[in-house]
Amino acid sequence: MRKISLSFNRKDFEYDVYSLIRAFEPGCEIVTWYEEEQEPEQVNETWDRCRVHYEPDGISFSIRWGNEPVREAQVPVEYEKDRVHTKNVLKQLVYRTLSEVTGKQLPWGDLTGIRPTKIPMKLLEEGWKNTEIAEYMRNTYFTSPQKTALAITIANRERAILEPVNYENGYSLYVGIPFCPSICLYCSFGSHVLGRWSHMVEPYLEALFRELRFISEQMKDYTLDTVYIGGGTPTTLTPDQMRRLLTVLSEEFPLEQVQEFTVEAGRPDTITREILEVLREFPVSRISINPQTMNQETLDIIGRRHTVEETVEKFHMARELGFDNINMDLIVGLPGEDKEKVAHTLKEIEALNPDSLTVHSLALKRGTRLNLMKDQYEEISFENSAEIMDMTQDCARRMGMGPYYMYRQKNIAGNFENVGYSREGKAGIYNILIMEEKQSILAAGAGASTKFVFQNGERIERVENVKDLKNYVERIDEMIERKRKGIRMYLRNGK
Ligand code: SF4
Numbered sequence: 133m134r135k136i137s138l139s140f141n142r143k144d145f146e147y148d149v150y151s152l153i154r155a156f157e158p159g160c161e162i163v164t165w166y167e168e169e170q171e172p173e174q175v176n177e178t179w180d181r182c183r184v185h186y187e188p189d190g191i192s193f194s195i196r197w198g199n200e201p202v203r204e205a206q207v208p209v210e211y212e213k214d215r216v217h218t219k220n221v222l223k224q225l226v227y228r229t230l231s232e233v234t235g236k237q238l239p240w241g242d243l244t245g246i247r248p249t250k251i252p253m254k255l256l257e258e259g260w261k262n263t264e265i266a267e268y269m270r271n272t273y274f275t276s277p278q279k280t281a282l283a284i285t286i287a288n289r290e291r292a293i294l295e296p297v298n299y300e301n302g303y304s305l306y307v308g309i310p311f312c313p314s315i316c317l318y319c320s321f322g323s324h325v326l327g328r329w330s331h332m333v334e335p336y337l338e339a340l341f342r343e344l345r346f347i348s349e350q351m352k353d354y355t356l357d358t359v360y361i362g363g364g365t366p367t368t369l370t371p372d373q374m375r376r377l378l379t380v381l382s383e384e385f386p387l388e389q390v391q392e393f394t395v396e397a398g399r400p401d402t403i404t405r406e407i408l409e410v411l412r413e414f415p416v417s418r419i420s421i422n423p424q425t426m427n428q429e430t431l432d433i434i435g436r437r438h439t440v441e442e443t444v445e446k447f448h449m450a451r452e453l454g455f456d457n458i459n460m461d462l463i464v465g466l467p468g469e470d471k472e473k474v475a476h477t478l479k480e481i482e483a484l485n486p487d488s489l490t491v492h493s494l495a496l497k498r499g500t501r502l503n504l505m506k507d508q509y510e511e512i513s514f515e516n517s518a519e520i521m522d523m524t525q526d527c528a529r530r531m532g533m534g535p536y537y538m539y540r541q542k543n544i545a546g547n548f549e550n551v552g553y554s555r556e557g558k559a560g561i562y563n564i565l566i567m568e569e570k571q572s573i574l575a576a577g578a579g580a581s582t583k584f585v586f587q588n589g590e591r592i593e594r595v596e597n598v599k600d601l602k603n604y605v606e607r608i609d610e611m612i613e614r615k616r617k618g619i620r621m622y623l624r625n626g627k
Contacts, residue, residue, distance in 0.1 A: 134160040137175040138182045141167045144211070145219055149184055149226055151244035151542075156230045184222070186211060191218075193225050197233040205229055220272060227274055239518075240549075241274030246540045247567055248279075248549075250589075252287035257588075262288070282535060282551075289536045290564045296391065297561065299571050299588065302355040304562055305347065305385065307340070307377070308577030310364040310601065313401050316424075317434045318463070318494060322579055322599050323364045332601050336578070337373060339608040341380045343576040346612045348384035350619050351574060356385050358392040358562040366395055367402040371410045378414040387415050392561045394418040401438035403446040408453050418560065420490075421447050422461035426480040427473050430466050440480070447484050457558050460486040464520050465494035465548075474520050478527040485531060488554035490563075491524045495541040521548055528553035537564045572623065574615075578604035582615060584622035593622045 134157050140146055146164055153162060163172050163179075181196045191211060194204035207225050211218040227242035240248060251273075255265045262284050269280045311333065312323040324332070359381065369377065381387060395411055397403050397419045411419065423443040425431060431438065450458055460481060464474055481489065528535075533553035537560070540549045552563055565571045569589045575582045579599035585592050595618035597611045598604050604611065 135175075135179045136160055136162045136182060137171070137179045138162050138164045138184075139167055139171075140164070140184045140186075142186050144186065145184075145222055148219060148223055148244065149182070152223060152226050152242055153182060153230065155238055155240075155244055156234050156236055182226075184226075191222050191225065193222075193229055195229055195233060200233055203229060203233065224272075224274070237274075237276070239276045239279045240540070241270075241276070241279075243273045243275060246542075247569075248275075248540065249283050249287045249290065249538060250568060252284045253290060253568060256287055256291055282538070286535050286538055289534065289559070290568060293536065293559050293561060293564060294568075294570060297357050297565070297571060298355055299585070302357045303351060303572045303574055304358040304360065304565055305356060306562075306573055306575040306577075306580060307344070307359070307361045307366075307381070308363055308575065308580045309361065309366040309369060309377075310336075310578050311368040312363070312365045313368060313399060314435055314437045316436055317467075320495075321364065324601060326368045329601065332605070333369070333373065335605045336601060337369075337377065339605045340377075340577055342608055343612060343615075344380055345384055346615065347574050347576060350616070354623075356387075356390055357571065358394070358565065359385070359387065359390055360394045360396070360562040362394075362396045363398070365398040365402050367397045367399070367404075367407050369407075371404070371406040374407055374410045375413070378410065378416075382414055390415070392417055394420065394560060394562060396420045396422075397446075397450075398422050399436065399438060400442040400446045401436075403449070405449060405453070408450055408455070412453055412455075418457040418459065418558075419450060419455055420459040420461060421450060421486075423477070423481070424461060424463045425466055425469065425473070426477040427469065430469055430473065433467055444480075444484065447486070456487070458486045459488040459490060459554075459560065460484070461490045461492060462524065463492045463494050464524060471517075471520060471523070474523060478523060482527055482531060487558040488536075488552065488560065489524075489528050489531070489533060490550065490552045491521075491528075492550045493521075493541070493548040518548075525551070525553075531555070536560075537567050539567050582618060584618060586622070593618070 136153060138150060138153065143166065150162055150164055154160065163175060165172055180198065183194045185192045190206050190208040192204060192206040194202060196202045205225055207221050209218050209221045223242040231237060251269060252265045255268065265284055266280050269275045269283065310323050311326045311329060313326055315323060315325060387393060393416050395416050400421060403421065421443065424436065426440050426443070428440050431440070447458065462477060532555050535551050536554050537552040538549050552560060566573060569583065569585055569592055572585045573583045578597060578601050580597045582595040583592055595614050598607060
């Protein structure tokens with residue numbers, strides 16, 4: 133494993149440089165330090181070294197990489213004046229140098245953030261043409277022609293889909309149900325195994341209903357555009373509990389008017405005819421049934437505890453009951469899954485013919501069981517490649533779908549992205565709103581994060597709920613109070 137010492141002579145843009153080095157050398161160890169401090173003890177002669185120096189007339193970047201001779205390059209920039217420009221210039225300098233020493237080009241160039249479509253979106257809003265945006269992105273961020281085209285295509289589609297959404301006077305609602313039948317190996321959502329926590333479901337719902345009633349009262353002068361019930365797995369609730377939740381929502385919020393109402397059914401092992409029938413009693417317009425993979429051995433490895441047959445059966449059941457907007461989530465890069473296995477999954481998905489498909493690249497996040505136990509899975513390969521990503525894109529095309537939203541994650545397998553594909557009229561509006569950060573999202577439930585968005589997404593403030601179930605239930609008054617303050621301060625300008 134490559135070990136890199138990264139030093140700065142002032143605290144600025146450390147994380148941008150750090151992320152870029154990581155994008156070139158995934159899995160490397162980086163120690164960041166400031167020159168006014170002592171060099172960390174573990175750094176020795178065998179380590180590679182990168183150094184960022186802010187000087188009165190510009191920024192210099194020097195690097196000693198393996199046995200290569202030391203290189204140093206400098207760019208003139210008045211870094212006190214314009215932060216955005218300075219950041220771009222510094223990242224270009226680091227990218228060019230790393231590209232020279234490693235011989236690599238990155239598909240997303242020097243973009244390390246999770247929302248690359250925000251750039252073309254902003255420029256489209258300013259009236260730029262697609263060709264001008266493409267040229268700007270390639271020259272400024274060194275994005276590949278393919279990724280540039282993907283980002284611009286998605287930004288155009290997002291704009292069209294969001295046209296009827298009122299950013300300023302509208303909002304979306306997220307409701308979290310943090311229970312699952314078992315915990316998937318790669319899960320980073322902090323969900324709770326129902327078998328162990330079933331005694332907490334009722335107290336949780338009581339607290340949640342209070343929070344929802346509070347939001348409804350506070351937001352009555354705003355238009356509710358989309359509702360998303362996620363988690364966890366919302367369909368772990370019993371039919372009676374689900375009916376009570378949906379009754380509270382329909383009594384408190386104008387559900388008939390919302391543009392989209394999604395319930396993440398998620399795990400096929402939680403879906404029953406009864407619970408689907410309950411969803412049909414209410415204006416739920418979109419559900420998600422997530423196979424992740426259609427290979428049984430992989431499902432067993434990742435702890436999903438459901439069968440491929442169950443996924444097929446529950447999908448047909450939902451169709452039979454009249455659901456005409458069903459999303460399916462897939463993960464590529466799962467342990468042991470090569471091209472053939474992904475091809476098998478795609479063939480099965482195509483036969484089911486969902487209305488949208490979301491393709492995630494596996495992310496090895498800190499704290500997940502998969503990351504903690506990765507030594508145990510050493511013999512099992514984690515494969516993702518441009519070819520596999522192209523296969524998923526071709527599959528979506530064959531089903532008549534185009535890309536409509538995307539995001540990148542840290543520690544994602546092969547430095548790829550997550551892409552949502554859909555047919556015309558079947559895109560998940562909430563997904564775009566949360567990614568493009570265009571509208572405020574009021575979020576209820578344990579671990580839910582409310583986002584207040586202003587000035588067309590230029591400014592964002594968050595109000596978080598506690599993650600821990602017991603804490604959430606016991607401190608629900610405090611959660612409500614936090615929201616009250618947030619609404620007053622951010623939505624009503626202190627009124
Ligand atoms: S279904 Fe989703 S939330 Fe539940 S354990 Fe699996 S990844 Fe986590």
